[in-house]
Amino acid sequence: MAIELLLHHVLVKLDDATDTDDVYRRAKAAGIELSLDKREAKGVEYGTVVQVGPTAFNDYGRSPEILSKGDRVSITKYSGKEVVDTDNTKYVVVNDSDVICIIR
Numbered sequence: 001m002a003i004e005l006l007l008h009h010v011l012v013k014l015d016d017a018t019d020t021d022d023v024y025r026r027a028k029a030a031g032i033e034l035s036l037d038k039r040e041a042k043g044v045e046y047g048t049v050v051q052v053g054p055t056a057f058n059d060y061g062r063s064p065e066i067l068s069k070g071d072r073v074s075i076t077k078y079s080g081k082e083v084v085d086t087d088n089t090k091y092v093v094v095n096d097s098d099v100i101c102i103i104r
Contacts, residue, residue: 002086005053010067012047012075040077042062044100045077047092056096072103 003009049071056064067073080094 001051002083003051003083003091005051005093006022007013007053008056008059009053009093010049010056010073010099011051011083012073012080012092012094012098014045014047019028044074047084048072048073050091053096060096065100067099074100074103 003011008046051069051070052064052067054064057066058064075092075094076098079098080092083091083093085091
């Protein structure tokens with residue numbers, strides 16, 4: 001990977017729409033009802049953490065180790081900047097404050 005994050009950023013590989021729909025199916029199976037229309041209205045996207053910047057979450061009294069490579073996260077829709085790696089893989093670089101939650 002040719003991308004190296006600086007400061008308080010998080011590199012995320014966004015899920016395909018089918019992967020996101022799977023999150024909603026699993027939530028429904030757990031007894032949580034989410035409609036797809038609500039997802040669009042709330043402006044949330046899901047993805048997998050690829051890399052965490054060295055000072056991410058420091059401003060909030062947390063360590064960058066709060067997130068690890070491979071963690072599934074929810075991020076604010078339309079946040080960040082799309083970047084392309086040398087192998088043409090697309091990622092989104094977001095600020096640490098755009099990470100809404102970790103999905104465990």
